[in-house]
Amino acid sequence: MNPLLDIERLSVEFDTGRGRLQAVSDVSFSMKAGEIVCLVGESGSGKTVTSKAIMRLIDDENGSIAAGAIKLDGVDVAGLSRHALRSLRGKKMAMVFQEPMAAFDPVFTIGSQIVETIRRHNRKETSSQAWHRAVELLRRVGIPEPELRMKQYPNELSGGMLQRAMIAMALSCEPELLIADEPTTALDVTIQAQILQLLQDLKTEYNMSILLITHDLGIAAEIADRIIVMYAGQVVEKASKSELFEQPHHPYTQGLLRSITTMDSDRAKRLYAIPGSIPSLADLPGGCRFHPRCPYASEQCVREAPALQDRGGRQSACWNVEQLIGGDSDIPAAPT
């Protein structure tokens, strides 16, 4: 079966006051229909830029696709005109953001904005039909008293309810791909769990693919089928959720896993933080971009950049993976 989304060697650049800056380098991955893939990494890893490139939202931010291809159901997204892009957005793909207030205009009611989105993509639907559909969508995403909420303004809804309303708006055109950028970061843990459950339910109900962007591997553990780890604009590891949690190959993934907060008191005492910080894209280290923070860095790591290598159906970009997963005695023990 052909993938729904196929990204081939994508590089994204931005115009800055200091010249062109490459925010994403040589990123490739694909997604099947009905799959949840999590793009994981710290801030500055390139995951949001990758997702915005898929939606072609980088065009509005002085960015451009410098190389590579993005195909959605066989359509070359990078080559689409603005007009063609508008019809693809909403119908084929939609995006929900971390901050739902940014998705809604504060001066219009929730209902009028969802109805407007529905009618923009389907002129045959009357206002009354669109209104009823919007009410059903709000009900479907778990908003109580949807008729009342339709008449309210964004500032009258709680953060969790607004996030649900944004998901309802994104679903209004039944997209095949939903991109969710840190959709639960601003919410408390209980609401976060409810939103993740909602996304899983919607995936099953609509056979929708979801690309979830998160800095938190704990969230990926809840929801992902597959996980793609990014660091400093590059993909460093790709694996199924079970493989990645059972045996992370890349030292960066290992560090992220050790950083997951847990209720287990023993582990909580030993909570690990990856030393240092992600490099500036304007001043990337040579060789492996992770080498200044990696406890296993060798001379080769400083000199040469490792490419993604396939190892038994999963991929990672590290010179020392074989020794690390094989427990080579020359490699220092992982920090705890």
Ligand code: SF4
């Ligand atoms: Fe660490 Fe070297 Fe692997 Fe990079 S290539 S992650 S520096 S061991």
